[in-house]
Amino acid sequence: MTDYRIGIDVGGTNTDAVVMDGDDNLLAKTKTPTTEDITSGILSALDVVLDDSGVSEDELDYVMLGTTHATNAITERRGLNEVGVIRIGAPATQSIRPLLEWPDDLAAAIGNNVAILDGGHEFDGRLLNDLDEEQVRAQIREFSDVDAFAVTSVFSPVRDDHETRVAELIREEVGDDVPISVSNEIGSVGLLERENATALNAALTSVASEAANAFVDAMNERGIDANLYFGQNDGTLMSVDYAIRYPIFTVASGPSNSVRGAAYLSAVENGIIVDVGGTTTDVGAVTEGFPRESSVAVEIGEVKTNFRMPDIIAIGIGGGSIVSTDGGVTVGPQSVGYKLTEEAKCFGGETLTATDLEVAAGTIDIGSETPDVDGEIVEAAREYVRERVEREVDRMKTSAEPVPVVIVGGGSILVPDDIAGASEVHKPDHYEVANAVGVAIAQVSGEVDRIYSLDEMDREEAIQHAKDEATDNALAAGADADTVDIVDVEEVPLSYLPGNAVRIKVKAAGALDH
């Protein structure tokens, strides 16, 4: 079996695509402008790489897509579902109502339907309050017009039975068609942030299903009968069905794909990844081949969430960044963006961009003319970029030890080869399409993030329990049993609790089962 696969990454500026074979050799690559309707950009990138690689549509086994649909829908408040937000935890939690901190227009966009009902658990799994099923049913009937439900229960990362039961009651009351998001499948401890992530997920399911259907239709139109997957923000894949149920996990999948792709292309499993795009440079860390997760709450559309997100710092420097020479040379954060080919000097425009400097210095040869730029300005600008990148690379590190740094993305040329704090600097082949490579080689994963009471089981048992559950979750997501590995174990003792509670996070990942 040849196992040809296509990886496509839809970015703000470019849509990148690669064709790879079963041994992960790259056969063809392309970078095409992202189009407003997204699908047509995807199809043109697809056509280019199929043509270049000589692989025919019917030889494709997998198509993997990284998209920004979900992020855009939240930012633009477009196509969002009306959501019934149900919190289980009364009498606790009533002092802060759901959506209290949301921007008014976003809360209005999802309908402001909130309820706090009886139930929930303590940190050690004891019952906080009984679930009142009649109360739940009455509330569901009151929310009968909503497009989707978001259910969050107190300490559901420890015990999920109240969330599960409420989901069953919703099914009984309103049938099988209304999407239900339950918080224990989305976020970790931290009720408001988990509830926010769950509500956003519920708000996105229609947008996700439209995008997924458009993608599936486009593939059918091209006669492609391959397995379709979406990239998630932990650098692994999910099936189309899963992506429709958990669209929130596609948020920030782009930078994660870059980290995965850069690690693969450079063979650096642990280090810092610098992805230089058109308007921003993303700096992230790779740990055992996967993007490191952020340890703090991350805001999406001004809403605090705590589901897993890659630890990424974005700097306003990219190929399209405008170079200012007023009182010292600076680069960015203003950018000509997708208008590079109109406005940059090397394309005959009027604006001095980072790209022009490199053309002037002779390190790259693009555009129609060579801008006349003073050599000192080029040097000063490169120093500026170097300092900014060095600082963020240093912030990404966890100790003073030098670490390998991998530079990828279309604007890689802007970053010098000698970075302070780097043990070595890699600019691997195919660096410009690292994100598409990252999604093409992605694996499937399963996770667990739970609080265990060590009064009930010892530490070893608790960790084993979490590993088994993470492995089961990876298998359920489509991983091949022979290839599943535990890729991360994190253990956090809980402070101010002498009762021996520990939070354990485990991730397992494996190759696609085929």
Place this chain on the structure above:
Amino acid sequence: MTVEIGVEEIEDIALGATVLGTGGGGDPHVGKLVAKQAIEEFGPVELLPPDELDADDFVIPTAQMGAPTVSVEKLPSGREAVASMERIERELGKTADATMPIECGGINSTFPFAVAARRGLPVVDADGMGRAFPELQHETFNIYGVSGTPAAVSDEQGSTCLIETEDNDQLEWLARGVTVRMGGVAYVSDYPMTGTQVNETAIPGTMSLAKNLGRALRLAEDDAMSAIREVTRESIYGEARSLFEGKIVDVQRRTERGFVFGHVDIDGLDGDEGSTMRIEFQNENLGAAVDGSYVATVPDLITVLDRETGGPIPTESLRYGARVRVLGIRTPEIMRTPAALDVWGPASFGLDATYEPLADHP
């Protein structure tokens, strides 16, 4: 002059309380939201200068205690601390004229405003720590002879536990145990006091200070240090001093007896280049030493700011690579008497240092 505390002032108090929290005191976020919702529902709260209390006015402080990990999950019903207050009222047969925070750092700086809004009471502009400390006996009220009990500890179920003890160390011990049984977080009313006792033992003006610090930081644009300096200069604390600037190169943490102990090492930048500062913490920052010599210790305030944004950084968020500025604020006189230093001087936290007030250092 009394000041009205509305939603915007709560935001400022929460931000200022992160500076006064000296790295600990719990994330003020939950306390802030609880207070905001209560004020939206029940109206703004009057901040009452302690010298406007009558001698026999009855003040019951209120607070949350317990595990931060639980407090961000099992949010309060909003009635717990009110229930604690009412239990003490029943016990003593008197109705509270005001509530008050027991600490002005972290989550407990805003919590009493939620209680006050629900009960229609003012909040006394004072507290018993002048910063954040980990335990209930770390109170000026305790040091200057106020009994912590009768105290009441309540949970969201409507359970209330009345505690009477001979000394306030025992109050901490029992209340901590009840809190664990209540699911890891509980809401206390303790140190019930007369107006006279408040004026004899509390640190005045600390809520205004938190509010003014927060507002100054919010408006500071890029000079947080000057803003903090200006506000502290006008207070009963000492003027804030910049102790050190540098990059975090190491953070060590360990959990013992339910507290987070550890230290952070900072390599100097600019004027401090070539030197290293070590900050030791037990939840809160306890001591800061440059190249092995202490430049600040408890009870003086040691706060770490982000060098670029000026935002205060809690100890749990300190990590390698962060560029920081460490500032010190001298604690008020009432916090550094021999009796006070017995309870929260460097030795009581196991530091090998003698307390010297911040400004006396070169």
